[in-house]
Amino acid sequence: MPASMRPDFYQTKIAPRLAPLRQHLRRPTRRTVLLAAAAVPALFLLYVVVLIPFTPGISELRKAKSEQPAQVLSADGKELAVYRWANRDWVRLSEISPNVVDALIATEDHRFYDHHGLDWRRTASAAVHTFSGDRQGGSTITQQLARNRYPDEIGRAPTMTRKLKEAITAFKLEALYSKEEILETYLNTVPFLYNAFGIEMAARTYFDKSARKLDVLEAATLIGMLKGNSYYNPVLNPQRALERRNIVLGQMVKRGKLDAARFEALRKRPLRIDFERQVEEPGPAAHFAQQLRKWLISWADSNDYNLYTDGLVVRTTIDSRLQAAANQAVARQGNQLQSIANAAWAPRAGWGESRALVQSFVRETPEFRNAVAAGQPEDEVLQHLMRDNAFMQALRQTKTRVQAGFMALDPATGEIRAWVGSRDFSVDAFDHVAQARRQPGSTFKPFVYGAAFARGTSPDETFVDQPVEMQLAGGEVWRPTDESPASGRAMSLRDGLVYSRNTITAQLVQSVGPERVARLARAMGVRDSKLEEVPSLALGTSPVTLREMVSAYGTIANGGQYIAPSMLTRIEDRQGNVLAQFRPASAQRALSPTANETLLDVMRDVVDRGTGTAIRSRYGIRADVAGKTGTTQDNADGWFILMHPQLVAGAWVGFNDSRVTLRSDYWGQGAHSALPIVGDFYQRAIRARVVDGRARFAEVDRKTWYSGLTETVRGWYGKLFASKPAEEPASAPRPAPRRPVLPTTEAEALPPASSPSALGDNSLALDPGEVVEAVVDDGASAPGAEVPASEAVAPASAPAAL
Structure with missing residues (x-):
């Protein structure tokens, strides 16, 4: 047995050395107490220092200050697309209604202009309430911006580590940004549901107006959503949104941003939402831009660029004039063929006559598959869906849409x-x-x-x-x-x-x-x-x-x-x-x-x-053009491609499902569907x-190196042995090709x-x-x-x- 494991070894060697330590712990001196007290913040400070490298770096924060999406241009300099990471329209702080800023600061961070990223009094108050069982948030606007902008680096888990990373990033933001820049960035990046990011898209989505024109009620409604977008959704939960709006108005009164008498009048008014989803404009060459985006993302990653923030300018081969002509030609012919398809596949025409095919369409829908997966009999599901007029109309429109x-x-x-x-x-x-x-x-x-x-x-x-x-x-x-x-x-x-x-x-x-x-x-x-x-x-x-x-x-x-x-x-x-x-x-x-x-x-x-x-x-x-038409079985596909010395163009016309056709021996042919x-x-x-x-x-050019010599010899031969003078001079031009x-x-x-x-x-x-x-x-x-x-x-x- 090793000496270190013997009982007498502990008694003779180790125990005497531990005895003074035990004595200090039982009766600590003032010095020991001070050292122990100082060790806690020292360890905490050391942990904070360790976390700093795991938060966004200064260069990354500076990039966010001048974030600019990539712009895609045509060969003649016209904008085709802008690659944004989210559906938003960045607006300057001066272009946002003051009502929004007043509501935000009064509700979320009323000491915003007094702190440097962390409100110590609010943090302490939130900690006391949390320890007492009433959990409260104490994040400043700057901390919320840090969390929203850098979720991967900071995280979302309710842990001490996340709060420390959030605070560190907030201090960095305050050092780099002015208060106005922090407000502008925050209001332009905060989400508002329905794929609307930023106050401008939120104003258009919920009130059909720009952020510049938001009144105090509308501003309070949107700022009220920040506490919980889904819970206070004014579209699905109008009563909750109304109550939250009035709380925001009350906070504005409390912080001196709204007159009390006016508050009493405003709190009784309804929400008056004018909701409309904001769809990002696809641009004149949307499919081209989508194909290009896939390649550009890979290129940007390989070359250390960000497609959505680095302000790249991508110049393409598209000619905006030709793209516009193509869009107009496709739209015009597509609309004409769609009217023909609508008549051919009317409920009492082709759609009603093709019962077996229509039943196949129904069986392929998610609604049918989900119902069968839930245990319902297939025949019952089929009959139920076939009797659903709205479902069948939507299915018919989808299947018979000319493409x-x-x-x-x-x-x-x-x-x-x-x-x-x-x-x-x-x-x-x-x-x-x-x-x-x-x-x-x-x-x-x-x-x-x-x-x-x-x-x-x-x-x-x-x-x-x-x-x-x-x-x-x-x-x-x-x-x-x-x-x-x-x-x-x-x-x-x-x-x-x-x-x-x-x-x-x-x-x-x-x-x-x-x-x-x-x-x-x-x-x-x-x-x-x-x-x-x-x-x-x-x-x-x-x-x-x-x-x-x-x-x-x-x-x-x-x-x-x-x-x-x-x-x-x-x-x-x-x-x-x-x-x-x-x-x-x-x-x-x-x-x-x-x-x-x-x-x-x-x-x-x-x-x-x-x-x-x-x-x-x-x-x-x-x-001078050349080309070829093409049509496939039952007129499922119509093709035409035309060649010109400067331009080659081709078109395909059909339906996404090749089982659907125009049901016309005339319009279904490539010469009538795609050629136009x-x-x-x-x-x-x-x-x-x-x-x-x-x-x-x-x-x-079929001439060879000896072509000139051959023609010269032939000319001499013709002059020497010709039986009669040439009808035209030797220098006469050769006839043009057929x-x-x-x-x-x-x-x-x-x-x-x-x-x-x-x-x-x-x-x-x-x-x-x-x-x-x-x-x-x-x-x-x-x-x-x-x-x-x-x-x-x-x-x-x-x-x-x-």
Whole structure:
């Protein structure tokens, strides 16, 4: 056993040393008592010193003094968005009614101008009441500001540590801020429920006026809420709010801020709340700003900036004039299509006729799921909800609301010029440009033809317009069809794309191979969505985003070179110093110049005499443009993308739920749903001269280093051996490349009557329709027509869930 553990060791060594200490404790001297008394505050002071590093630093407090949210600007300097951490509008103390300041100081901290962050008398009084069982708060306005502004650093728990951190931070605030700055900051940051932060938003929310115009009753009501927002909520608890308001008025009388006689008259008046939730303005490019915010938050964190307080100025690629044109075009067409949808899905029309579908909608609602989870029988819940008129009306409005997406970019730089993610951001914040994945229909066909042209295939090569059958893995047979029956005649590839014939495209993809088509589509810009490498890919069965498709068409407009879309040009600090500069991404060759020029020329014909002739005949656009329409099965999705040398723009129209359609073979087609948005947009852009209507796509320079020598030799040869003089001088200009004659009337836009792809009586030359698997392009099958299950391709590509 060790010596230290033996009984005699304690008696002989330790006990004698402890004896004097015991004697002092039993009969302490004056010196011992003084030392013990001094140790308590010394330890307390030491604890306070230890806590100081765990409170907000001086630099952080100084930042709050000049807090400024990031501002997002367009390329031409117009404000697009402001990134605030809360829904508030900062106002100066001079812009706040004196009634508010008087009520606040009288009620919350009447010695505010006398202390330096901590009111010792109030703190002591609160401590006495708390120890006696009547818990009271003793925080000053400065302490409340510290707690509200820095909840993470200070905490909310009712502990001594939290109160000490709060007091330390209050002392720091008093050292850095003037009393007026403390009041201004406090009144601009305190919460008032309903996502209203600060006195200005509170005044608008509860009284529909600015903070400058608040009278004494209104000021007392709002200040009264500070004791407990929910408990004294004037909307839900008006009686409590009234009683609390009168207490505040009484405190104002007590502190000399209100005349007693006036108080007696005021206390009898009702609240008179004029409540309206304050919704933050989404701005002209709300979906673009939301997409940008996600990236900027990460950038700011990585570079030690705060997006909401450091006053960053973010300069984007958006052109405010084009954005305004896009907003107007989407709103106009969206409203027109909505009136059609309302009629098609009226309670006694499509909604009443689609009982099974409507029941599916009901079963998918939270109300149905919650009721079933609570133990109610499914059939009873279903019947109850189906009889609830208000519920069913709201469900019908939600499901049958027409949605749209639009995007435009500069093909030479990849810079995004306009972005509209939905018809109304406040109603539907879901982004149909970058988030929604929908089947693109025939807008995907240019990748098939581009892959063929890249292999040297001529657009004049012909295929017979005849029924097509393809044996698939697993023994299934794919039979793509068109709205009009096959003619049995030869048709060129040019006309196959111009009139969007499925039978021609299906034969072409069989020749080219879906793998090569998918590879080209990815190279040109469809890089985020999964592409099923099956034959039906040629007809647009793999869901993609509008941003990907517009980017890919930008590659065509840029001579076959892909440039990744960009949103920013630079980021500056509040003094205008450039923090980051962003240049367009480097171009990547996706399609050879020759093949790309051929594809572009064929797509010109789509607008000049094919499915997109409304661009010429209805919108009068005479510029050098090319494009493609697209429509999917049952008109669930309408697409149109148009290319101009300076701008590429595309639109998608449909419903969030792809089971809902416009129920119209006419309005559901891309040429009638999406094309008007793009046509309206370009018409406005050209008229405003934001886009040059005379610009033309660049021609491929086919000259080589020996071209000049060859032409010289040919000239000499012609002069020496010509049998007769040349009819025109050698210096005569070469004829211009072939350009299709632009139609001047709707009749000229139609194909000849003898053409195997004649469009009948369709005055706007719409796509003749495609039926394949779950896809129809630019037209619908005859009413009641369905594609047999045996003709479907496997695996089926279902629309992306929204």
